[in-house]
Amino acid sequence: MTNTAGPEPARDTLAESTLMVLLVVSVILSVFLPFFRPIGGVLLLFVAIACFPGLRRGQQIGIVALVGCGIALTVWGILRGFRPSFGSLFSLNQDIVAMILAVSFVALIANIQESAPPRLKGIPAVFRTAMIAHLLGSVINLSAVSLIGDRLSRDAQLSTPNALLLSRTYSMGAYWSPFWAAAAAALTFAPGANPSVLISVGLAMAMCALVLAVIGVVRRMGPDVKDYQGYGLSPTLIILPLVLMASVMIVHWIWPEVKTTNIVLMSSLAVTILVLLWRNPRHLLGALLQHSRKGLPKMRSESSLFAAAGVLAVGFSVFLQTTRVELPGLEFGVLFAWVAMIVVIVMSVFGVHQIITIGVLASILAPLNPDPTLFAMACTAAWGTSAALSPVGGLNVYIMGRYGISSIALSRGNVLYALGVIVMALPLLGFLGWYTGISWW
Numbered sequence: 510m511t512n513t514a515g516p517e518p519a520r521d522t523l524a525e526s527t528l529m530v531l532l533v534v535s536v537i538l539s540v541f542l543p544f545f546r547p548i549g550g551v552l553l554l555f556v557a558i559a560c561f562p563g564l565r566r567g568q569q570i571g572i573v574a575l576v577g578c579g580i581a582l583t584v585w586g587i588l589r590g591f592r593p594s595f596g597s598l599f600s601l602n603q604d605i606v607a608m609i610l611a612v613s614f615v616a617l618i619a620n621i622q623e624s625a626p627p628r629l630k631g632i633p634a635v636f637r638t639a640m641i642a643h644l645l646g647s648v649i650n651l652s653a654v655s656l657i658g659d660r661l662s663r664d665a666q667l668s669t670p671n672a673l674l675l676s677r678t679y680s681m682g683a684y685w686s687p688f689w690a691a692a693a694a695a696l697t698f699a700p701g702a703n704p705s706v707l708i709s710v711g712l713a714m715a716m717c718a719l720v721l722a723v724i725g726v727v728r729r730m731g732p733d734v735k736d737y738q739g740y741g742l743s744p745t746l747i748i749l750p751l752v753l754m755a756s757v758m759i760v761h762w763i764w765p766e767v768k769t770t771n772i773v774l775m776s777s778l779a780v781t782i783l784v785l786l787w788r789n790p791r792h793l794l795g796a797l798l799q800h801s802r803k804g805l806p807k808m809r810s811e812s813s814l815f816a817a818a819g820v821l822a823v824g825f826s827v828f829l830q831t832t833r834v835e836l837p838g839l840e841f842g843v844l845f846a847w848v849a850m851i852v853v854i855v856m857s858v859f860g861v862h863q864i865i866t867i868g869v870l871a872s873i874l875a876p877l878n879p880d881p882t883l884f885a886m887a888c889t890a891a892w893g894t895s896a897a898l899s900p901v902g903g904l905n906v907y908i909m910g911r912y913g914i915s916s917i918a919l920s921r922g923n924v925l926y927a928l929g930v931i932v933m934a935l936p937l938l939g940f941l942g943w944y945t946g947i948s949w950w
Contacts, residue, residue: 536607550599560809582824601819638739647682677722683893685711691892695885841879853891
């Protein structure tokens with residue numbers, strides 16, 4: 510979600526962007542020099558502090574509450590005898606935030622405006638537009654929503670069916686894309702999860718959800734669907750996502766010991782720099798500096814929230830080291846994973862960000878030793894579904910702010926779609942459980 514506060518003084522924005530760049534650099538260095546990892550956590554705290562004045566009042570209150578709770582739990586655990594290491598105290602989602610910041614640079618090379626004149630009409634055009642929105646949104650995130658939405662609105666108000674199509678197809682990226690924060694969070698809280706399996710099963714879920722989403726949008730369009738042209742497809746639109754995905758998969762195959770989040774971070778920056786060098790080497794430094802100065806501070810909300818969620822997760826981790834949590838007679842099976850998915854979705858509808866709920870669940874469920882791949886899939890499935898459903902989530906609020914369509918109306922319009930996805934997720938989680946040897950209960 511973009512920041513809606515008033516413009517900040519140049520000095521404040523410069524401090525934010527500088528600290529964000531240093532954070533990305535520190536996380537890259539931590540891949541080769543592990544002692545940089547806690548330094549990244551410290552830098553993330555400085556990023557959150559620098560960004561705090563630019564947040565809205567409600568965001569500030571929420572972040573203070575999360576940090577206060579996390580600190581209180583940490584102090585409680587220490588007073589009860591646990592002595593956490595310096596590194597564990599500063600494991601604050603810095604990998605996730607650095608990845609999000611790095612992926613934002615991809616927008617510098619995305620030629621999304623170069624769409625071909627639409628040749629299809631009717632239902633095929635709806636499917637084509639849905640596929641384009643999903644593919645691009647899976648890689649360049651919210652930039653795809655605004656650029657495709659602007660084209661679909663064509664100097665008029667974006668129609669409700671088009672807004673629903675955008676919110677649904679964009680949010681599906683969370684199911685499988687390693688360029689989404691959902692995947693980064695899932696892999697952070699479920700270390701040991703198999704990224705290849707997550708991408709494969711998540712992609713299958715996204716394609717099934719896409720069909721479900723389009724059917725619902727077509728029904729809303731009614732007889733007007735026969736004249737629908739949507740967004741035209743050109744080869745340049747699909748080359749970048751394919752190159753980025755290929756780079757991540759190849760590097761992961763060659764360098765499996767490196768976290769997927771860090772591979773995504775480095776691949777995003779490397780591909781961006783190489784393309785900019787190929788297009789115009791003299792403008793490389795200027796483009797990178799411009800985005801660092803103007804683009805990165807727009808993600809102050811996400812950076813601050815993820816930092817606060819990291820403090821809370823550390824607090825829970827320290828506290829639970831001195832507290833015995835018993836879940837008698839329970840095992841983390843397929844049904845448990847499905848229920849966990851529903852819990853994350855329900856909490857997001859009431860305004861609790863997915864990363865907070867996922868972090869708390871990861872701490873509470875740790876004694877059950879849940880299968881990391883199954884838990885991670887439940888997390889990404891919940892994140893993608895709740896992104897389209899939550900009326901206070903970043904996606905629907907962003908669409909409301911840019912196109913004037915009520916986020917509550919979007920949420921209501923996505924209720925049946927979300928219920929369908931929740932039902933559809935059960936057999937997919939069941940298949941994943943069968944593949945990994947996990948029972949249903």
